[in-house]
Amino acid sequence: MAADKVDPIHQFHINKLIPIDIGGYDLSFTNSALFMVATVIVAAGFLFLTTSSRSLVPGRLQSVSEMAYEFVGNMLRDAAGTQGMKFFPLVFSLFMFVLVANLLGLFPYFFTVTSHIIVTFGLAVLVIATVVVYGFMKHGLGFLKLFVPHGVPVFLLPLVVLIEVISFVSRPVSLSVRLFANMLAGHITLKVFSGFVVSLSALGAVGVAGSILPLAMAVALTALELLVAFLQAYVFAVLTCMYLNDALHPGH
Amino acid sequence: MFVTSAFAQESAPSADTSHAATEGDTHSGTSVPAEAHGTFPPFDPATFPSQLLWLAITFGLFYLFLKRVVMPRVGGIIDVRNDRITQDLDQAARLKGEADAAVAAYEQELAEAKTKANAIGQQANDAAKAEADTARKKVEAALDAKLGEAEARISSIKANAMKEVGSIAEDTASAIVEALVGGKASKAEIAAAVKSVAR
Numbered sequence: 001m002a003a004d005k006v007d008p009i010h011q012f013h014i015n016k017l018i019p020i021d022i023g024g025y026d027l028s029f030t031n032s033a034l035f036m037v038a039t040v041i042v043a044a045g046f047l048f049l050t051t052s053s054r055s056l057v058p059g060r061l062q063s064v065s066e067m068a069y070e071f072v073g074n075m076l077r078d079a080a081g082t083q084g085m086k087f088f089p090l091v092f093s094l095f096m097f098v099l100v101a102n103l104l105g106l107f108p109y110f111f112t113v114t115s116h117i118i119v120t121f122g123l124a125v126l127v128i129a130t131v132v133v134y135g136f137m138k139h140g141l142g143f144l145k146l147f148v149p150h151g152v153p154v155f156l157l158p159l160v161v162l163i164e165v166i167s168f169v170s171r172p173v174s175l176s177v178r179l180f181a182n183m184l185a186g187h188i189t190l191k192v193f194s195g196f197v198v199s200l201s202a203l204g205a206v207g208v209a210g211s212i213l214p215l216a217m218a219v220a221l222t223a224l225e226l227l228v229a230f231l232q233a234y235v236f237a238v239l240t241c242m243y244l245n246d247a248l249h250p251g252h
Numbered sequence: 253m254f255v256t257s258a259f260a261q262e263s264a265p266s267a268d269t270s271h272a273a274t275e276g277d278t279h280s281g282t283s284v285p286a287e288a289h290g291t292f293p294p295f296d297p298a299t300f301p302s303q304l305l306w307l308a309i310t311f312g313l314f315y316l317f318l319k320r321v322v323m324p325r326v327g328g329i330i331d332v333r334n335d336r337i338t339q340d341l342d343q344a345a346r347l348k349g350e351a352d353a354a355v356a357a358y359e360q361e362l363a364e365a366k367t368k369a370n371a372i373g374q375q376a377n378d379a380a381k382a383e384a385d386t387a388r389k390k391v392e393a394a395l396d397a398k399l400g401e402a403e404a405r406i407s408s409i410k411a412n413a414m415k416e417v418g419s420i421a422e423d424t425a426s427a428i429v430e431a432l433v434g435g436k437a438s439k440a441e442i443a444a445a446v447k448s449v450a451r
Contacts, residue, residue: 009292009293012292012293012294013293014293014296014299014302014303020302025301025302026298026299026301026302027301027302027305028302029302029306030299030302030303030306032299032302032303032306033302033303033306033310036306036307036310036311037306037310039310039314040310040311040313040314040317043314044314044317044318044322047318047322047326048317048321048322048325051322051325051326051329054325054328054329054332055329056329056332056333056336058329062329065326066326066329066330069323069326069327069330070330088323089315089318089319089323090315092318092323093311093314093315093318093319096314096318097311097314115294116293116294116299116303117294117295118294118299118300118303118304118307119303119307122303122304122307122308123307123311126311180294184294
């Protein structure tokens with residue numbers, strides 16, 4: 001029991017709540033799935049309920065929803081122009097999903113959906129797939145101009161194209177690993193410092209006095225994690241906007 | 253280290269599934285750290301199909317709900333507000349223009365009224381002056397006429413008086429002469445004498 005409390009990895013374990021097995025694949029409803037559902041319900045419920053009065057002069061919560069909407073809208077318009085607004089629902093959904101998942105993960109005993117690489121990778125692949133599919137649909141083979149920057153000397157071109165291709169291929173990886181690693185590292189650090197508090201206080205009076213420092217660290221880290229939760233959702237959305245801009249305007 | 257162990261287990265995912273499940277259930281009661289006998293949970297491929305499926309379901313529903321319900325609503329609220337603000341600004345500008353026009357009209361009217369009042373005052377002043385002048389002239393003329401009349405009468409009276417003074421003097425002189433001298437002086441002499449004295 002004590003080891004569980006101190007074990008910083010324990011919080012990332014996936015437990016089956018409703019075992020489902022279809023065709024040899026384990027598709028169980030797990031605690032991860034539960035928190036995905038919770039994320040969706042919290043995010044959608046917040047946006048839906050706060051705007052239900054449709055006030056001309058918004059209340060606090062309604063203005064939070066409107067701010068999120070306009071924030072993402074402006075972000076997308078700045079990065080991808082007015083044509084990019086057709087992807088507004090996608091970017092807004094991604095931003096809200098990642099943000100709420102990050103924020104929910106900050107509650108003690110809650111599971112952090114975005115601390116699993118497969119989840120962030122799934123979202124990143126969704127973004128890149130949208131970019132590739134839309135890019136080829138809109139520009140045909142002209143989308144490949146994305147890999148051929150203007151004004152590069154011919155003898156350098158193979159090298160540059162190679163670099164561009166590698167950078168494009170590594171996008172889903174970097175997009176997913178950035179979010180995943182931030183959430184994972186933050187939660188491990190929080191857990192380690194909180195674990196220090198528990199272990200030290202078990203040592204008696206001196207330990208309790210000594211646990212003040214890690215406690216203060218845990219409090220400060222919680223504030224930092226709150227910032228990181230917002231920041232990573234923002235970064236994810238901004239990068240999505242920039243990648244979508246590539247799909248819309250492949251020529252550099 | 254985690255990665256390699258995760259990849260090592262990837263070769264036998266079906267066998268690993270049941271193993272990992274029992275592990276997840278049992279180890280919460282044990283004191284052995286999880287990574288000692290299992291993969292690092294985020295890199296455990298056994299959980300991937302389930303997570304991807306539920307991510308697809310939840311995120312798909314979330315996307316549809318936002319696209320169909322939330323975003324038209326929020327966008328509508330913001331559009332309505334922006335329309336309302338532009339409308340109100342337009343109305344304010346229109347009302348301000350009206351107020352400015354009213355002020356200008358008022359000022360123009362005021363200036364007109366002022367000039368009119370000045371003109372009327374001037375006119376009245378001139379009329380009063382002219383009237384006073386005519387009245388004064390009439391009075392002066394009347395006075396002049398009266399004065400002339402009076403002077404004429406005075407001179408006639410004077411002339412009469414002077415005439416009578418002559419005859420009275422002659423009478424008086426003849427009486428004096430009669431009393432003093434006892435003789436009668438001729439009328440012509442007396443008249444000549446009176447005339448020379450009266451001169």
